[in-house]
Amino acid sequence: MDVVTGIVVAVVTALLLVGGGVAVGFTALFRRRGDRSIAASTSTGSPAFGFGSASIAELSTRAGSALVRLDDAVRTADHELGFAIAQFGAEQSREFGRSIAAARAKLAEAFRLRQALDDSTPDSERQQREWTLQIIALCDQAEKILSDQDAAFTVLRQREVGAADALTELRSRIAATRERLPPARATVERLASRYSPAVVAGVSTNVSRAETVLAEATSLADSAAPAVTETGVSAVSATLQDASQAAHRAEELLDAIDLAERDLAAADQALEALRASTRSDLDEARRQRDTAPDAETGRAIINAMAEVDGVIEAQGGPRDPVSELDRLGAAVAHLDLALASARNQADRLTHARAAYAGTLVSAASQIAVTRELIGSRGGGVSARTKLAEAERQYALAQAETDPVEALDAVRRAVTLARDADALARYRS
Numbered sequence: 107m108d109v110v111t112g113i114v115v116a117v118v119t120a121l122l123l124v125g126g127g128v129a130v131g132f133t134a135l136f137r138r139r140g141d142r143s144i145a146a147s148t149s150t151g152s153p154a155f156g157f158g159s160a161s162i163a164e165l166s167t168r169a170g171s172a173l174v175r176l177d178d179a180v181r182t183a184d185h186e187l188g189f190a191i192a193q194f195g196a197e198q199s200r201e202f203g204r205s206i207a208a209a210r211a212k213l214a215e216a217f218r219l220r221q222a223l224d225d226s227t228p229d230s231e232r233q234q235r236e237w238t239l240q241i242i243a244l245c246d247q248a249e250k251i252l253s254d255q256d257a258a259f260t261v262l263r264q265r266e267v268g269a270a271d272a273l274t275e276l277r278s279r280i281a282a283t284r285e286r287l288p289p290a291r292a293t294v295e296r297l298a299s300r301y302s303p304a305v306v307a308g309v310s311t312n313v314s315r316a317e318t319v320l321a322e323a324t325s326l327a328d329s330a331a332p333a334v335t336e337t338g339v340s341a342v343s344a345t346l347q348d349a350s351q352a353a354h355r356a357e358e359l360l361d362a363i364d365l366a367e368r369d370l371a372a373a374d375q376a377l378e379a380l381r382a383s384t385r386s387d388l389d390e391a392r393r394q395r396d397t398a399p400d401a402e403t404g405r406a407i408i409n410a411m412a413e414v415d416g417v418i419e420a421q422g423g424p425r426d427p428v429s430e431l432d433r434l435g436a437a438v439a440h441l442d443l444a445l446a447s448a449r450n451q452a453d454r455l456t457h458a459r460a461a462y463a464g465t466l467v468s469a470a471s472q473i474a475v476t477r478e479l480i481g482s483r484g485g486g487v488s489a490r491t492k493l494a495e496a497e498r499q500y501a502l503a504q505a506e507t508d509p510v511e512a513l514d515a516v517r518r519a520v521t522l523a524r525d526a527d528a529l530a531r532y533r534s
Contacts, residue, residue, distance in 0.1 A: 162231065165238040166223075170487035172245035173220060176213055177490050179252065180206070181481060185354045190259075205255045209248035216244040217494035224491060269334045272346050273327060279353050280323050283360065287313060290360045293367055301370060302426045308475055309363045316359040323352035362478050369471040373427035376464035380434055383460040384414060387441055390453075394445055403444070410444035413437045431468045432520065435461065439517070458509035465516045469500050472523035476530065485530035492526035 160168075183206055191199045219237045223229065229237070291313045297306045326349035391411050398404035414437045438461055446454070476493050479485070485493075496519045503515035 162234055162238065165235065165242070169216075169220070169238045169241040169245070172242055173213075173216055173487045174490065176209075176216075176245045176248055178484075179249075180210055180213055182351075183209075183252070185351055202255050202259065205251050209251045212244040212248040212251075214494065216241045216248075217491050218498070219244075220487065220491045221495045224488070269330075269346060272350075273331060273334050276323070276327055276346060276349055276353060279350075279357075280320055280327065283316070283320060283353060283356050286360050287317065290316070290363045293363050297367060297370065300425065305370065305426045305428070306366075308478065309366045312359040312363050316356040319352045319356045319359070323349045323356065326352065358478075358481070365474055369467070369474060370427060372467045373431055373471060376467040377427045377431050377434070380431065380438070380461070380464040381418070383457070384418070384434065384438055387438060387445075387457065388414060391441060391445060406444040407441075410437070410441040414441055428468055428471050431464050432524075435465050435468065435517070435520075455509050458513045462503075462509060462513045462516060465513060465520060466500075466503065469496070469503070469516050469519040469523060472520055472527065473497060473500060476523050476527040479527060479530050483530065485526075489526045489529035492522050492529060496520075496522035496526060 190202060219241050223234060223237055294306065294310060294313060298310070303310075326345055330345040330349065388411060391407050395404055395407045395411070398407060414434070417433050417437045420433075442454075442457065442461075473493070473496055476489075476496070480489060480493060499515050499519040499522060503512045503519060506512035506515055
């Protein structure tokens with residue numbers, strides 16, 4: 107990381123602390139809309155929305171489109187924040203960070219409502235309509251927040267004088283990222299030699315894709331260079347911003363390779379730990395099997411033991427530690443249920459803590475892979491909603507003090523992330 111990039115990262119960190127967890131940027135892609143809002147008690151077909159005669163299906167389609175559009179815009183804004191700070195300074199960008207934090211909060215609430223609508227429990231028609239209208243309102247409000255800030259930024263951009271420094275910083279970033287290409291290629295080859303093709307597939311083309319977007323960033327920087335002067339206004343903001351986004355995408359692609367290597371190493375360690383604890387579980391199960399309080403409990407323990415043994419024996423061939431964690435974790439969960447009546451509370455808590463560690467690694471890996479998939483290929487509103495809920499359950503699991511509840515939450519996160527991945531690939 108070069109000096110300028112280090113400064114930018116430091117400033118972004120300061121904004122996160124001062125601005126209340128701001129982790130996203132600004133975007134200039136929204137057109138101004140009127141501020142629409144709705145409370146939970148909004149009557150069906152509120153004229154404030156102009157949807158009095160719209161069907162629930164029509165409203166759902168509109169809400170889904172609004173969620174996808176806003177989610178994409180906030181992702182773009184996240185990429186642009188560092189460039190904005192480098193170009194205009196931390197102080198002038200502070201209000202933009204606060205505004206985007208507010209927009210992201212509304213987006214998160216809209217996704218929460220969408221997840222509630224997607225739950226298997228049927229909602230009344232009135233409730234479906236009200237929640238769908240709330241989703242549309244939240245998206246409109248977030249768009250207006252970003253639109254208002256974009257108008258202010260347009261005035262600021264007209265006075266910009268830092269294009270020369272921005273171009274220098276951009277070329278430095280491109281050069282630093284190019285230096286990462288050979289090590290990244292070696293990492294991919296190393297992963298390919300250790301793990302199954304399916305495990306490495308998510309990052310197998312990242313180096314070549316990074317080379318492509320770096321070439322694009324270089325081309326854009328070269329096209330902007332003739333118009334850049336050391337003093338005065340240089341009308342190349344849009345070009346430099348596009349170049350910065352391309353450079354950032356290359357950085358993300360290479361970061362994903364490093365993250366995959368770390369996640370897989372963590373999965374290996376977690377798998378070994380889970381295998382060790384599972385052997386202890388099987389020893390306990392054998393004891394409980396012989397002293398089961400009734401025949402039904404004994405049969406349940408025997409069946410669960412057979413499932414665990416089958417998973418352990420099947421682990422061979424091309425290595426996929428994340429999938430192995432999932433399969434073994436699911437089998438252990440069934441063994442937990444079988445042993446629940448025979449275990450005391452202290453044993454349940456101890457086992458939950460052991461199973462939690464491996465499942466947490468699996469959840470983190472699943473979420474990271476799905477987030478990268480949606481970021482690179484796009485994804486429908488259902489996939490994004492599942493991912494948002496998986497991230498929420500993951501956060502709840504980390505904050506939960508009860509080991510059993512934490513384990514349940516992180517298992518839900520794994521399931522939701524896997525569902526989001528499947529939906530995103532289906533739509534791709």
